[in-house]
Amino acid sequence: MKTVSKYALSILLLLALSLPAAAQQPPAELSVRVADVDVSAFPQVALTITVRDANGVPVPDLDPRAFEVNEDRVPEALDILSVEPVVNPELPVSLLLIVDVSGSMAGQPLADAQAAARALIDQLGAGDEVAFIAFADAVDLDGLNPAREHPPTSDRRVVLALVDGLEARGGTPLYDALYKGVQWAQEASLGHRAVILLTDGVDEDPGSAVASQETPIQAATRANVPVFTIGLGSGIDRGYLERVARATGGTYQETPDSAQLTELFLNVLTRLKQQYVVAYESGLAGDGETHRVTVTARVGDRQAEHEAEFVPPVDGTPRPTALPETPVPQPTSPPSTTVPHPDPSPSRAVSWLPIAGGAVGLGLLALLVLGLRRRRAVKRRDEQEYCMDCGRPLDPGQVCPDCGPDAGRFKKPRGV
Numbered sequence: 328m329k330t331v332s333k334y335a336l337s338i339l340l341l342l343a344l345s346l347p348a349a350a351q352q353p354p355a356e357l358s359v360r361v362a363d364v365d366v367s368a369f370p371q372v373a374l375t376i377t378v379r380d381a382n383g384v385p386v387p388d389l390d391p392r393a394f395e396v397n398e399d400r401v402p403e404a405l406d407i408l409s410v411e412p413v414v415n416p417e418l419p420v421s422l423l424l425i426v427d428v429s430g431s432m433a434g435q436p437l438a439d440a441q442a443a444a445r446a447l448i449d450q451l452g453a454g455d456e457v458a459f460i461a462f463a464d465a466v467d468l469d470g471l472n473p474a475r476e477h478p479p480t481s482d483r484r485v486v487l488a489l490v491d492g493l494e495a496r497g498g499t500p501l502y503d504a505l506y507k508g509v510q511w512a513q514e515a516s517l518g519h520r521a522v523i524l525l526t527d528g529v530d531e532d533p534g535s536a537v538a539s540q541e542t543p544i545q546a547a548t549r550a551n552v553p554v555f556t557i558g559l560g561s562g563i564d565r566g567y568l569e570r571v572a573r574a575t576g577g578t579y580q581e582t583p584d585s586a587q588l589t590e591l592f593l594n595v596l597t598r599l600k601q602q603y604v605v606a607y608e609s610g611l612a613g614d615g616e617t618h619r620v621t622v623t624a625r626v627g628d629r630q631a632e633h634e635a636e637f638v639p640p641v642d643g644t645p646r647p648t649a650l651p652e653t654p655v656p657q658p659t660s661p662p663s664t665t666v667p668h669p670d671p672s673p674s675r676a677v678s679w680l681p682i683a684g685g686a687v688g689l690g691l692l693a694l695l696v697l698g699l700r701r702r703r704a705v706k707r708r709d710e711q712e713y714c715m716d717c718g719r720p721l722d723p724g725q726v727c728p729d730c731g732p733d734a735g736r737f738k739k740p741r742g743v
Contacts, residue, residue, distance in 0.1 A: 357629040357630065359377070359632060362602065364620060369613060369639050369640050370608060371408065372606070374396070374635075376394075376605055376633075378631075382553040382577075383519050383551060384553045384599065385601040386626055393624055394624055395622070395625075396623075398611055398618060401610075408607055410605050410606075411603065412601055412602070418519075418599075419452070420451075420521065421457075421521075422456070422457050423459075424448075424460070425460045425523065426459075428440075428475070429498055429527075429528060433495040436585040443525075443589040443591070446593060456516065457479070457480065458477060459476065459477045459486050460511070461476070461489075463497035463499070465503075466504045466535075468507050468510075468537060499526065499532060501526055501530040501534070502530050503538045505571070509543050509550065512552045513546075520552060523595050524554060524568075526556075527560045528562050548575055554575040555595045555598075557580050559581070613639045614641065617636055618636070618638070618639065619637075620637060621633070622634075714729070
């Protein structure tokens with residue numbers, strides 16, 4: 328009956344792997360996200376950016392040539408001043424630690440593996456999740472071994488207590504342990520998940536009961552779960568561990584000395600929490616208005632972009648709009664002949680000053696006109712015309728009624 332159940336489970340597993348992953352959407356080949364925009368040194372702007380590959384793993388070793396920055400969707404790219412990789416402890420991840428505790432790990436290797444696991448868990452942030460599987464002898468794919476396993480949780484204390492109680496004994500069911508870990512990682516609540524696998528041997532004594540070499544690789548690639556493999560000592564299957572990491576988007580590390588395990592574990596965490604700070608020179612004015620910045624990342628033939636909003640601080644430069652109105656002074660000479668409308672202000676005395684000034688101007692103009700007319704009349708009186716024959720005074724153009732039109736006329740000053 329046990330043999331029949333084993334074969335039935337194997338058939339069901341193969342059928343499951345041949346079917347498309349349900350509700351699993353493949354991610355984009357490359358993704359970029361602007362996590363923060365720092366304008367404290369404006370016009371220099373610092374962008375905190377995460378660039379991830381198809382497996383959700385941050386892409387390392389990018390330089391300024393990999394980025395392009397545009398503001399307000401203007402096609403012209405801005406000058407990038409620097410690109411610096413940084414580690415952000417607050418970047419959330421969900422980690423699944425799989426640790427070999429077979430008999431060959433007894434003694435110092437197990438103690439160093441426990442220390443490495445504790446160091447890694449202590450470095451996790453409040454928003455991170457961690458799960459743990461220690462494998463030896465056999466792995467129950469459908470159940471939970473509370474002495475060696477804990478599903479994804481944000482409570483680091485319970486996982487640390489499990490790590491402290493580990494013992495080394497038995498064989499190495501490597502493929503079953505890795506397959507179960509990939510399943511758990513796929514069900515993690517956080518989107519950015521990864522598996523870290525540590526082993527010092529190969530699948531043996533008696534080895535895996537269900538999974539083959541390819542089973543966990545296929546499951547991880549279908550679910551886009553990266554696997555970071557670590558080999559300890561000289562008895563490892565280096566080729567297999569390298570292939571697992573390469574196929575799933577993880578990395579492979581190895582060491583002959585278990586004292587180096589803490590460093591290798593933390594290398595993985597650093598990689599998973601890596602971001603970039605891209606500094607550039609803004610082409611905007613410090614106007615206090617909302618603007619857009621678009622970042623494009625290019626890795627090989629892959630490309631992705633993300634847009635974020637930011638507000639440049641006001642730099643004190645006068646703005647061309649909303650200028651204050653300045654009063655126009657009233658002319659004092661010559662006087663205005665236009666009477667303005669009264670200004671509806673509280674002070675009536677001030678509002679009537681333009682009217683008074685206009686009235687004075689009109690009076691002066693009237694006196695000037697009367698003076699000119701009087702001068703012309705006096706001039707006409709001083710140069711009176713008379714008839715040449717009889718001396719009769721005549722109006723301009725008048726014909727003398729006594730002497731007729733043939734009589735001449737002359738002018739002489741008044742009183743002469």
